Amino acid sequence: xxxxxxxxxxxxxxxxxxxxxxxxxxxxxxxxxxxxxxxxxxxxxxxxxxxxxxxxxxxxxxxxxxxxxxxxxxxxxxxxxxxxxxxxxxxxxxxxxxxxxxxxxxxxxxxxxxxxxxxxxxxxxxxxxxxxxxxxxxxxxxxxxxxxxxxxxxxxxxxxxxxxxxxxxxxxxxxxxxxxxxxxxxxxxxxxxxxxxxxxxxxxxxxxxxxxxxxxxxxxxxxxxxxxxxxx
Numbered sequence: 510x511x512x513x514x515x516x517x518x519x520x521x522x523x524x525x526x527x528x529x530x531x532x533x534x535x536x537x538x539x540x541x542x543x544x545x546x547x548x549x550x551x552x553x554x555x556x557x558x559x560x561x562x563x564x565x566x567x568x569x570x571x572x573x574x575x576x577x578x579x580x581x582x583x584x585x586x587x588x589x590x591x592x593x594x595x596x597x598x599x600x601x602x603x604x605x606x607x608x609x610x611x612x613x614x615x616x617x618x619x620x621x622x623x624x625x626x627x628x629x630x631x632x633x634x635x636x637x638x639x640x641x642x643x644x645x646x647x648x649x650x651x652x653x654x655x656x657x658x659x660x661x662x663x664x665x666x667x668x669x670x671x672x673x674x675x676x677x678x679x680x681x682x683x684x685x686x687x688x689x690x691x692x693x694x695x696x697x698x699x700x701x702x703x704x705x706x707x708x709x710x711x712x713x714x715x716x717x718x719x720x721x722x723x724x725x726x727x728x729x730x731x732x733x734x735x736x737x738x739x740x741x
Contacts, residue, residue, distance in 0.1 A: 623657035633666035
């Protein structure tokens with residue numbers, strides 16, 4: 510779409526919007542439409558939705574452009590924007606099965622959420638010392654080639670903080686990491702024959718088997734721990 514078509518889409522909801530206003534928001538880096546070889550702006554549907562978000566935050570919540578820019582940066586990295594009284598972005602809730610255990614679908618779900626080190630410390634409620642120890646024992650690692658962390662790192666960090674209230678230190682958690690690595694090795698050994706298939710269907714079956722076995726292994730592990738504690 511050209512800028513005139515974008516204006517026609519926005520004006521029913523935002524009567525005061527103008528072409529200079531859209532250009533101003535582009536100058537501020539809040540939208541980045543493509544340019545034709547002749548220099549004309551070409552807007553994608555995502556650009557229009559981005560403009561709607563900026564205009565709505567200005568009109569309904571009186572947020573300054575700097576804060577709106579922080580919201581958009583969070584959205585670009587797969588996070589949910591912070592509340593209107595901003596603190597830090599929140600991470601989408603991980604879906605669990607009805608019995609409280611991860612389902613095969615949860616193992617197959619891939620998240621592109623990226624969390625900075627500062628955000629990880631803030632959201633998980635931990636300090637640099639604890640995070641450093643978790644990294645020392647390979648319980649938490651940043652994504653390769655980046656300084657960001659994924660949601661798995663966040664869950665581990667939050668859980669380590671909660672366990673610390675009961676006297677657990679990161680060195681105590683190495684046993685959990687060792688047990689998990691053994692389970693991963695066993696799962697990979699079982700599905701190795703399926704992974705050897707060269708066709709797409711074989712790879713899909715291997716991935717499905719990994720997800721199902723992983724969910725079953727966690728279910729078995731949790732049940733054995735619960736049963737063992739009841740007998741102790």
